[in-house]
Amino acid sequence: MTQPAPNPTPTLEDVARVAGVSRATASRVINGVPTVDPKMCAKVNAAVKKTGYQPNSAARSLVTRKTGSIALVISGSDGSAEQVFGDPFFGRVTGGVVKHLRTEGIHPTLVLADSDTARLEAVDYVRRGKADGALLVSTHADDTLPGLFVAAGLPAVLFARPGLPTPISFVDLAHEVGAALAAERLVARGCRQVVTIAGPADVPAAQDRLTGFRQAMARHGQPFVTVAYGNFTMESGEAAMTELLTAQPALDGVFAANDLMAAGALRVLREHGRSVPEEVAVIGFDDSAPANASRPRLTTIAQPIEDMAAEMSRMLLHQIANPTDPPNCTIFDPHLVPRESA
Amino acid sequence: MTQPAPNPTPTLEDVARVAGVSRATASRVINGVPTVDPKMCAKVNAAVKKTGYQPNSAARSLVTRKTGSIALVISGSDGSAEQVFGDPFFGRVTGGVVKHLRTEGIHPTLVLADSDTARLEAVDYVRRGKADGALLVSTHADDTLPGLFVAAGLPAVLFARPGLPTPISFVDLAHEVGAALAAERLVARGCRQVVTIAGPADVPAAQDRLTGFRQAMARHGQPFVTVAYGNFTMESGEAAMTELLTAQPALDGVFAANDLMAAGALRVLREHGRSVPEEVAVIGFDDSAPANASRPRLTTIAQPIEDMAAEMSRMLLHQIANPTDPPNCTIFDPHLVPRESA
DNA sequence: CTGAAAGCGCTAACAA
DNA sequence: TTGTTAGCGCTTTCAG
Numbered sequence: 001m002t003q004p005a006p007n008p009t010p011t012l013e014d015v016a017r018v019a020g021v022s023r024a025t026a027s028r029v030i031n032g033v034p035t036v037d038p039k040m041c042a043k044v045n046a047a048v049k050k051t052g053y054q055p056n057s058a059a060r061s062l063v064t065r066k067t068g069s070i071a072l073v074i075s076g077s078d079g080s081a082e083q084v085f086g087d088p089f090f091g092r093v094t095g096g097v098v099k100h101l102r103t104e105g106i107h108p109t110l111v112l113a114d115s116d117t118a119r120l121e122a123v124d125y126v127r128r129g130k131a132d133g134a135l136l137v138s139t140h141a142d143d144t145l146p147g148l149f150v151a152a153g154l155p156a157v158l159f160a161r162p163g164l165p166t167p168i169s170f171v172d173l174a175h176e177v178g179a180a181l182a183a184e185r186l187v188a189r190g191c192r193q194v195v196t197i198a199g200p201a202d203v204p205a206a207q208d209r210l211t212g213f214r215q216a217m218a219r220h221g222q223p224f225v226t227v228a229y230g231n232f233t234m235e236s237g238e239a240a241m242t243e244l245l246t247a248q249p250a251l252d253g254v255f256a257a258n259d260l261m262a263a264g265a266l267r268v269l270r271e272h273g274r275s276v277p278e279e280v281a282v283i284g285f286d287d288s289a290p291a292n293a294s295r296p297r298l299t300t301i302a303q304p305i306e307d308m309a310a311e312m313s314r315m316l317l318h319q320i321a322n323p324t325d326p327p328n329c330t331i332f333d334p335h336l337v338p339r340e341s342a
Numbered sequence: 343m344t345q346p347a348p349n350p351t352p353t354l355e356d357v358a359r360v361a362g363v364s365r366a367t368a369s370r371v372i373n374g375v376p377t378v379d380p381k382m383c384a385k386v387n388a389a390v391k392k393t394g395y396q397p398n399s400a401a402r403s404l405v406t407r408k409t410g411s412i413a414l415v416i417s418g419s420d421g422s423a424e425q426v427f428g429d430p431f432f433g434r435v436t437g438g439v440v441k442h443l444r445t446e447g448i449h450p451t452l453v454l455a456d457s458d459t460a461r462l463e464a465v466d467y468v469r470r471g472k473a474d475g476a477l478l479v480s481t482h483a484d485d486t487l488p489g490l491f492v493a494a495g496l497p498a499v500l501f502a503r504p505g506l507p508t509p510i511s512f513v514d515l516a517h518e519v520g521a522a523l524a525a526e527r528l529v530a531r532g533c534r535q536v537v538t539i540a541g542p543a544d545v546p547a548a549q550d551r552l553t554g555f556r557q558a559m560a561r562h563g564q565p566f567v568t569v570a571y572g573n574f575t576m577e578s579g580e581a582a583m584t585e586l587l588t589a590q591p592a593l594d595g596v597f598a599a600n601d602l603m604a605a606g607a608l609r610v611l612r613e614h615g616r617s618v619p620e621e622v623a624v625i626g627f628d629d630s631a632p633a634n635a636s637r638p639r640l641t642t643i644a645q646p647i648e649d650m651a652a653e654m655s656r657m658l659l660h661q662i663a664n665p666t667d668p669p670n671c672t673i674f675d676p677h678l679v680p681r682e683s684a
Numbered sequence: 685c686t687g688a689a690a691g692c693g694c695t696a697a698c699a700a
Numbered sequence: 701t702t703g704t705t706a707g708c709g710c711t712t713t714c715a716g
Contacts, residue, residue, distance in 0.1 A: 009469075011709055022687045027711060035685060054469045058403035059709030062692045067400070069451065069472070085437035086430055086631065095427035098454050107467065109411065109451040112440050125449065127351075127396045130411070234635065267637075289428065293576065293632070295609075353693055364703045369695060379701065401693030404708045 010051040019047035030055060061129065070316060071131040072097055072108040073122050076139035078115050084139070088288050089305070093137055093159060096309025104317065108135065113145055123148045133320045135159070135312055141202050155319040157312050161329070163204055169315050169327040171308045175205050176212025178301040178334035182255045182283040183216035185299065185342055189281050191253030195226040197240040197265060199257040206232075209257045209285060226251075230261045234290075237264025245272060252280055253342070259284035259291040262298050266341065281342035296340035303334045352393040361389035372397060403471065412658060413473040414439055414450040415464050418481035420457050426481070430630050431647070435479055435501060438651025446659065450477065455487055465490045474662045477501070477654055483544050497661040499654050503671070505546055511657050511669040513650045517547050518554025520643040520676035524597045524625040525558035527641065527684055531623050533595030537568040539582040539607060541599040548574075551599045551627060568593075572603045576632075579606025587614060594622055595684070601626035601633040604640050608683065623684035638682035645676045 016026040021040055028036050029044035047053070061067045072094065074084055084090055097108055109131060113122040122145065126134055133155030136145055141163030149156035150168050158170035186194050196213055199206025210227065217225050228243045230236030237256060241264060244251060254269075256262035262284030266276060274280045276296055284291055287302035311330050319325060358368040363382055370378050371386035389395070403409045414436065416426055426432055439450055451473060455464040464487065468476055475497030478487055483505030491498035492510050500512035528536050538555055541548025552569065559567050570585045572578030579598060583606060586593060596611075598604035604626030608618060616622045618638055626633055629644035653672050661667060 012711095013709075023710080024687060024689095024712080025685090028686090031711080037685060040686080054466055056404070056709050057470045057472050058400045058409070059692090060711075061400035062398070062404055062694090062709080063711045065692080071449075072452075085433040085440070087433075088428055088430075091427040091429075091433055094452070098427070098452055102454060102460075105463075107413075107451050107453045109449050110414075110436070110440055111449045112444060118444075121447075124396055128399045130399050263635075290635070293605075293635075354695095355693075365693090366695080366704080367702060370702090373695085377701065382702080398693050401708090402695075404693080404710090405695045407708080 009056075010053045011056070012053070014051055015044065015047045015053045018051055019043040065129070066320075067129060067132050068106055069131050070101065070106060070108055070313075070320075071111045071122065071126055071134040073111045073113050073134050073136050073145065074139070075113040075119060075122075075136060075143050075145045084112070084114075089286070090137065092305040093309045096306035097135060097313050099306065100310035100313040116144070119145045119148060123152055123154065126154050127152060133157075133316050135316055138163070141204055155316060155323065157316040157319065159308065159312055161204060167327050169319060170329045171312045171315070172329065172331050173205070173303045173308070174331050174333050175208035176215070178285060178303070179209045179212030179255070180216035181301055181334065181336045182285070183213050183220065185283060185336060185338075186253040186255065186281055187217070187220045187222075189253070189277070189342060191281055192222070193248060193251045194222060194253035194255070195228070195244045195248055195251045197237055197244070197254065197256040197261045198227050198229050199261075200231050201229065206257050213255055230257070230264075232258050232260060234260045234264040234267075237261030238268050239264075241265035241268040245269075254280060254282045256282070256284050259286045259288045259294075259298055259300055262300070262341075263290045263294045266294055266296070266298070277340065277342050283342045287337050291337075291339070294341075299339045299342040300337050301334045302337045304332050308332050351398075352395045353398070354395070356393055357386065357389045357395045360393055361385040407471070408662075409471060409474050410448050411473050412443065412448060412450055412655075412662075413453045413464065413468055413476040415453045415455050415476050415478050415487065416481070417455040417461060417464075417478060417485050417487045426454070426456075431628070432479065434647040435651045438648035439477060439655050441648065442652035442655040458486070461487045461490060465494055465496065468496050469494060475499075475658050477658055480505070483546055497658060497665065499658040499661065501650065501654055503546060509669050511661060512671045513654045513657070514671065514673050515547070515645045515650070516673050516675050517550035518557070520627060520645070521551045521554030521597070522558035523676065523678045524627070524643055525555050525562065527625060527678060527680075528595040528597065528623055529559070529562045529564075531595070531619075531684060533623055534564070535590060535593045536564055536595035536597070537570070537586045537590055537593045539579055539586070539596065539598040539603050540569050540571050541603075542573050543571065548599050555597055572599070572606075574600050574602060576602045576606040576609075579603030580610050581606075583607040583610040587611075596622060596624045598624070598626050601628045601630045601636075601640055601642055604642070604683075605632045605636045608636055608638070608640070619682065619684050625684045629679050633679075633681070636683075641681045641684040642679050643676045644679045646674050650674050 012023050012026050016023045026044050029041050111122045113119040136156055137159045146162045146166045146168050161172045198210040226248050228240035230240045254265055276282055284298045284300035287300045291298040291300045354365050354368050358365045368386050371383050453464045455461040478498055479501045488504045488508045488510050503514045540552040568590050570582035572582045596607050611618055618624055626640045626642035629642045633640040633642045
């Protein structure tokens with residue numbers, strides 16, 4: 001009498017047979033349904049252990065219509081794919097998401113949406129049921145992706161307020177508050193000739209920082225702040241600083257919209273023989289790695305990116321569980337990290 | 343006569359009905375089976391467009407036993423979760439993987455395995471059929487994860503040779519070759535008092551770089567190279583450089599096992615009034631962001647991480663398609679990136 | 685509290 | 701070439 005070879009990947013059927021119960025009961029035990037006789041429970045658990053059973057998630061998803069996975073979509077302009085993963089910002093967002101989601105036993109799938117077709121595919125990805133919802137991180141303001149998800153009625157949460165008005169949940173930072181923190185620090189140090197290096201005009205966050213900074217300086221009696229624009233790179237920070245030094249040679253305080261530009265400013269200041277922070281105080285934004293690597297180390301405004309990412313994940317999970325709830329948002333406060341430059 | 347409301351998410355059944363064909367034919371068209379009458383083809387495609395049909399991937403996976411997704415597993419020591427995503431190395435690996443996989447229409451799922459239970463869960467993740475295979479990136483040498491995957495008979499490919507001997511496919515860098523490149527550059531510049539800052543002794547790559555460097559220097563008549571150990575951080579690079587300056591004050595060439603330590607060395611050298619590259623030549627390894635941000639900018643050894651990541655992905659896809667093929671490996675050559683420091 | 689049976693949406697023999 | 705049919709492995713009414 002030859003027995004059939006044991007199935008290489010046991011099914012619920014196998015577990016049920018080994019445990020001597022029905023498939024339904026086995027399923028109940030495995031899914032933790034409370035109304036099951038402890039004895040059957042034990043039998044099933046033993047059978048699970050013995051067989052090394054792992055529920056087939058495709059079969060499960062097919063009936064529950066849930067996958068237990070979510071997409072982390074990085075939406076950028078064409079060809080931005082390359083550098084995205086080199087950016088520590090995305091690293092921190094990713095880290096925060098991964099860290100929070102794992103407590104729920106779920107792992108994010110990385111979807112790059114750096115072209116219009118890729119954006120459509122990202123939507124289809126969750127439409128096909130490969131994920132229950134999406135976490136959206138945009139690199140540019142006029143991103144159409146949030147709109148696509150809303151239109152498709154798919155659960156999604158944004159990191160940062162949508163550039164285009166869209167009824168969608170999001171988390172964001174109170175950028176103006178951060179900028180005000182910087183302004184107050186500069187004023188408190190006694191700076192009377194303050195300038196700022198702003199980010200690109202089409203990035204909402206950059207705008208908020210500039211506006212917030214100007215307003216705060218105005219409150220402290222310095223309504224006219226010279227501004228130079230950069231694009232968040234160190235080189236652009238160097239260029240902007242050079243420009244500012246020409247426009248306002250007596251400057252004694254600089255607020256840059258991010259650390260990289262602040263680092264560039266530091267370098268130019270040194271080349272011009274201006275000591276930091278003695279002659280010129282410098283404040284950055286983001287509290288990224290360069291802030292700590294520069295000399296003097298940068299005083300900067302930190303955003304709780306990991307917390308924001310965790311909250312974003314939480315909101316998405318909530319929305320998946322309660323699809324009819326209206327969108328909502330959470331705004332986080334930044335804080336000042338005092339170091340040597342101001 | 344009331345028609346039933348149109349299904350919010352159309353199924354293959356709906357498409358078939360709209361097209362006036364059988365479900366099987368619809369399926370064939372959608373999966374590109376060649377032996378289908380072009381007329382039916384057209385009808386089905388029209389129906390797909392009209393209904394906005396998207397194949398349900400759970401249903402599909404259930405029968406094909408393939409998910410069309412792969413796991414990118416980051417295996418580290420307990421609690422290394424945090425900083426992993428801040429490390430540009432992982433960013434580049436991730437970028438390379440994502441970029442290659444997307445050409446196949448597949449997106450990697452990020453799985454963090456920073457504890458023994460997390461490692462087991464990572465294995466279960468693909469055992470449950472949530473992914474067809476795994477890309478493994480380890481942060482430490484004695485990682486048990488590769489062994490777990492091999493034992494489970496699951497497709498997996500490693501980035502970097504396994505620390506523990508394991509019959510598994512992997513890609514790696516010819517670290518010795520890179521170190522030799524650095525040695526030759528230093529020798530060619532006329533350095534006669536060369537020292538090196540090595541990485542941790544338990545990291546195979548660090549060992550290979552040290553060994554390769556020593557051997558190459560020996561070939562060029564400098565068999566005794568003073569070595570100080572660091573742990574790949576800038577601080578440890580500073581400490582090591584300080585130490586070396588004491589041990590061998592007349593040194594005129596430094597090879598550091600990574601850029602961060604080289605940047606630290608640069609800083610200490612400047613503090614000691616040694617000009618780089620005039621008095622001391624410095625070479626780093628990795629060609630990471632700090633290499634370009636330091637002043638002078640670092641001459642360094644670059645690894646084709648993205649290419650390696652792409653190849654790793656390719657190998658995994660191959661292994662998934664041909665499960666019985668034996669493991670194999672591909673070793674990539676680094677190249678020297680000449681900048682200002684040497 | 686447990687089991688029998690239906691069916692999630694799809695692909696793949698097999699027949700026609 | 702096309703249609704019919706039988707599951708893939710699981711959850712979930714519905715009876716008992």
